[in-house]
Amino acid sequence: MVLATVLVLLGPGLLKSLGSAGGLLPTAECVVETSEGEIALDRDEAQLATTAVALRARGMEAPDTTSIDEAVLQRLADGPPGDAGPSLSCRGSAAQDLEVQQLTATGLTPRAEQLREAMTEVFGEQSLGGFAPGGVDQGHGGDSTHYDGRAIDVFFRPVSEENRRQGWMLSHWLVAHARDFNVQYVIFDDRFWSAHISRGQWHDYDAPAPSNEILRHLDHVHVDVLGGDAS
Template sequence: MAHRPARPERRWHRGLLAVGLIVVLGLIAVLGTRLVAQRGDTAFPTSTPWGPECSVWTGEESVRLERDQARRATTAAAVTTQGDAAPVEAPDVEDIPDEVMEVLENGPEDDAGPSLTCRSVKDRDLAVEPDLEPSGLTPRAQRLKDGVEEHFSEPSLGGYVPGGYNTGHGEGSAHYDGRALDIFYRPVNEGNRREGWIMAHWLIAHAPDYDIDVIIFDDRIWSTYYPSLGWRDYDADPDNEILRHLDHVHVDVQRGRDASEER
């Protein structure tokens, strides 16, 4: 069978597409290390669907970290800020840039956070956990609680009761399923904001380890629903510091899927 020669306009289209692809890839390479979100005069990190999972905004640049680096960096920051009360030893962070550790420990200039984000997605293999532990938490949420208590000295925890909640939270709240913890930092002041962000950063770095789904703190929300957007604005009653999550870090674990949803 004879093959027709390619039309000149087709070759032209292919050449144009190739050039366009090169330009797009070049922009990705440039922007991938500089991607930050802006709120007023404050920049905070976002992540991208490619490359290392985590990103720290130092105030000058976005530094990408592998997941293990983020785990170690946020744990080391938590140990440093807890001092002698820290229940664990600081991991080795020699491979973490000094400017990253500085911002994780002390916060960005003129603010408390956020400085770090990581992308995480839902685990589609998780099953719903209908039975609660004696604490009123699902087994996944109980494992998260145990992890927080293992790494932080005497955290102020709430948001769960034996037998579970059936009132007192917003509609559809994960607290009703026993899937959520509240970690309190009261009163609302700059020192407690800094401690809250250290906790929030530790949680986001360890999100896959504990099947974390959503974190809310200080007018910000992170979730697996939008894994590359990082910290986003959280809209709540501006006069209610509890609904704005100014006095506590809210964290919930993934619900999982039941058999009917797997079809």
Template sequence: MHRRIGVILFGLAALSLVAAVGIGVIFGAREITDRINPECTVTVGEHTAKLQREQAENASLITAIARQRGMPARAASIALATAYQESDLYNIDHGDRDSIGLFQQRPSQGWGTEEQIMDPVYATNAFYDALAKVDGYESMVITEAAQEVQRSAFPGAYADHEDDARAIASALTGNSPEALTCRAPSSVDSADATLTSSGLTPRAETIRREVQERFGDQQVGGFAPGGVSEGHMEGSAHYDGRAVDVFFRPVNERNKVRGWAMAQYFVANAERLQVSTVIYDDRIWTARRSDEGWRDYDVPSSSGGDRAILEHRDHVHVDVFA
């Protein structure tokens, strides 16, 4: 009898081991696949971080909120390293005990309700609220600052993601121009082309609202047929109400950084927002040629107009598919 029980227990243990190995293989396979076929890449100096679309979208949100709050790029690096370790930059609805969301925050520990924590905007602001209370976080080692907020049982693990976090934060805060690029569909299903009250199609109107929500009170322009167009070339998406211009004036280094933060934000969210083209600072990214990343933007010599405007030195141009 004892021998039979022992055999049964051994069998159960063997099955558990196989299941654990199987789970490990599944997650390992996903990680390998993600690394081999990244949808987005960030290259700063000699370091390249690889991201899937959802990870890039969440990273861009985390970084944009840091900028909204007037926090330094260091804050975004700390938040990104934390979210990498806690959820791999996915907004997951499970974790250790009652941990959930991007930062694996726990309702039982006062971070908010489950519904609140599963809202990436709420969760990110909650993280930054706690980080802002850490005296001197700007000069702390990333792992130490993250641990002050998270109180993790494995504080050293945050260090595994420091290089990726710093590169992504540098790109999405605009400090590293044209460092982030993503692959995107070369076409999407057609949509309603009826112009809204802003003179934009519904898709372009979504871009305008996104600018206001993530970047605050920027000067935003569009174009409605029959209106006056400043410097737009023939065939421009502005004439169909599919384009939004966001101005960063005067043209100086501070505004150039702000412009690149926005330009790369929209590339990171290109699939979600059905973005076709992003142009800034004489560089262009297009969904149809997204495998090529950022390219030189060649303005036709016959286009006329103010060349600085045509080269988009003072504004980010975003247009959407028809």
């Protein structure tokens, strides 16, 4: 109770210093690494920030972000200095009571189709793959969620610094909205995020062929949704 009172009195400046001092906010839903240190966000703030940044990048009208620290918005828009990479992470949480779904006409399950529509609304038309009407049964690993219609690949080709930063902008948005759309995994640029890992950090992704840009997910963001109780 005392700590809560102090936080209210001293405001977001203290939150920033706590976040950068060895991660003293273990219950933060999301964290953005900025030039000013780690800044904690709740889920709504992370969703607002990632959506606004994506819309502004397209020259579209964006929601009001005056409540969000400018350092957060700048980092999400520009990425880390020097090299593209993850800046935002959110805690993972996988729903346990979902029904198993069948393919829709697009070749995606309703959950995956809902996610595709939401991505299009924010990011516009994208270069997509990994699914097809009637489903796909080859071109991916043996247990791939693509075969269940639960996975979408969003391509950012050719592999370049700018395209990697665009891929991370999408990846951050997906992680911030993971609970709303039952996202299970996001894989991009040699890193992955999982709803099954509650701490929510990005982890190194060990591709089966380290020299293969596609298998390392350097040229595309892979996102899949939870499959339900039987998955």
